[in-house]
Amino acid sequence: MRFMLPNLANITPQLSYQYQQDNCAVLYFEQTQLKQLAQQYGTPLFVYSTQHIADSLSIYNQGLANHKHGIYYSVKVNSNIHILSLLHSLGAKFDVVSKGELQRVMYVGVAAKNCVFAGVGKTQDELLFAIQNDIGCINVESASELYRISELAQSINKIAPISLRINPNIDPKTHPYISTGLQENKFGILTKEAYELYQWAHGQPNLEIKGISCHIGSQLLDLSPLLQAAERVVEFAQSLQEIGIEIEHVDFGGGIGISYQQDESEKIAQLDWQNYFSNLTRIVPKDIAIHIEPGRSIVGNGGVLLTQVQYLKKQGELDFAIVDAAMNDLIRPALYQADHQVVELQQHVNDSVASKKFTVVGPVCETSDFLARDKELKIREGDYLAMLSAGAYSFCMSSNYNSRLRAAEVLISGEKNTLIRKRETFENMIANERIT
Ligand SMILES: Cc1ncc(COP(=O)(O)O)c(C=O)c1O
Structure with missing residues (x-):
């Protein structure tokens, strides 16, 4: 039997x-x-x-199909070059947090312009490498980093594309070690300071403002904090537009959780992806592209x-x-x-x-x-x-x-x-x- x-x-x-x-x-x-x-x-x-990775990526592509978008797979999550090459062949772009990660994706044939460079402590050498190779966008995490990028771009006669990572002060309700969008975390720039920095950047000949980014945490089993963060980012984009600063994209980072256990799998099954995507595409105006940087939910x-x-x-x-x-x-x-x-x-x-x-x-x-x-x-x-x-x-x-x-x-x-x-x-x- x-x-x-x-x-x-x-x-x-x-x-x-x-x-x-x-x-x-x-x-x-x-x-x-x-x-x-x-x-x-x-x-x-x-x-x-392979099937799992391809299916997971296509959930994002289908969900955002009616809006200009880019899926920037977060390389830190699983950086094996074969996996990167597979994702590249499936149309993904890439979110990197170090020169090493950028070199990995360039090694598999990805142009740096299809990458965003995130991370709180980028060194001079890393920034120069990214700018020289025409990185798609640098997600800036502090005033000092912004000034450094401007000087470096000027020193090699380039224009650096930038986005400021704002810290929306939203609790993602996840493990404290992977929570990043609260005021007490080291990540991002508070909106008041970011507003002044955008005005400063707007006047710099070697900087090109591309977008606004945020990432509030990882392994989220409730998607409402992600939508709340999206609303804050879009409100912020509108406040910049009012002073003549145009934004091409908003980048919401990664964060959607996966099941590690049967009880989590019930929560995951209840995650209303359809509702999440339809709200996201409603919140973001049609002329602004939606960028996201999923990692765990693609390969976990x-x-x-x-x-x-x-x-x-x-x-x-x-x-x-x-x-x-x-x-x-x-x-x-x-x-x-x-x-x-x-x-x-x-x-x-x-x-x-x-x-x-x-x-x-x-x-x-x-x-x-x-x-x-x-x-x-x-x-x-x-x-x-x-x-x-x-x-x-x-x-x-x-x-x-x-x-x-x-x-x-x-x-x-x-x-x-x-x-x-x-x-x-x-x-x-x-x-x-x-x-x-
Ligand atoms: C800036 C940024 N983007 C994307 C990710 C990927 O997040 P996740 O694996 O939760 O999708 C992280 C993870 O910490 C991150 O810090």
């Missing part, structure tokens, strides 16, 4: 269990069997779905981290599953208390293994090295697990802590898979170190 399998489609539609025999089912991502992939490439292994649910159980250990009341992935691979649980869903790559019934609640931890020498708590799993040593929703802010935040080699990354499309980043080697890791 067949058994009930968890439905993962409300977290990631491309994930599903399929029966191998009546008492055994294996997890597929699109048409690729994940256990085979784990055995082929080893673990820890990040796997991404499109990735999984595969790991193998090394040891099972009972300690006091707790059952630990010690796996071969760790906080250096996925720091989100330790950094943001993120709760990723964990599932088995193979599910059995009628065997001797009992289902238990596990704390899933890695081998790093830190108590904070946990990947998940309180997860009902039916596992033996040697079994494989998938941590879901690991496409965003995951591999790109990984490190060599404990001299662990960075994981490999694979992109799947149907039943095809492509290794898009080789597993790091010891030689890669020490390449820049010297014994004098």
